[in-house]
Amino acid sequence: MKIVHLEPALEPIFWEHVNQDVPHYYFFAFDWKYNREKTEIFLALEEGRIEGMMLIYDRSIVQLRGSSRAARVLSERLDLEKVELQSPEEHKSLALRKYKPTLRQGQELMLMLLHKGEETLHTRHSTDDLDASDAEEIAAAMRDADPEYWGEVNTQRIAEGMKRGSELVGIRINHQLVSVGSTRLTEWAGLIGVVATHEDHRNRGYATSIVSELVKRILKKQSLAMIYVLADNPSAIRAYTKVGFKPYKTYFFMRGERR
Secondary structure (H helix, E strand, O other), rough: OOEEEHHHHHHHHHHHHOOOOOOOOHHHHHHHHHOOHHHEEEEEEEEEEEEEEEEEOOOOEEEEEEOOOHHHHHHHHOOOOOOEEEHHHHHHHHHHEEEEOOOOEEEEEEEEEEEEOOOOOOOOOOOOOEEEHHHEEEEEEEHHHHHHHHHOOOHHHHHHHHHHOOOEEEEEEOOOOEEEEEEEEOOOOOEEEEEEEHHHHHHOOOEEEEEEEHHHHHHOOEEEEEEEEEEEOOOHHHHHHHOEEEEEEEEEEEEEOOO
């Protein structure tokens, strides 16, 4: 098995492989096309066929895909001190042998899909469009909703995401932003990247309204919406299922540091 960097000469087989299952390889496609200056992709080739791929974004975020053998060989190339890593569940042991989890001991992450025509939108609560002037409030709302996962989110990160095309909507109660969601459209799909509701305002249908509004916007321009959710978050799964999302694949997710 040969491990090579993705380069322009190999793009035809890369895109052919990605297009077989775009949701599974979404971040490979997205970062290679839109963030190439920060993206490194390794291909595991066997007789000219792609058996696996590893993406490293900004020297910190890692996506691993492929057969067990390909994943093992690719992971040997991983030399980062700290990672945020996502891989199919069957590669969990590879990650844990190399990295010690620093966030919740690693988690199961579910990818859910919604195809146009399957939506059942519920917009009981009105939403506001958010812009760069709301970035500080958005960052604070995300940190409040999940201090462990979003504890380092800041105003600059939110503003930069908006400049790159992220759309954000929110729900305000008594002028306070209590629920927020984001999406970004590409030629492949619309990925809902953030859904965050302050703990004191949960179980009131706010997340369902946020997701419904984002799905409506996605389906005006694309035929597929995607969302990730932690498998141990049944309330979020119920909300997304209510809107029309269905489970597609599960992954192992971790933040870790080298053992």
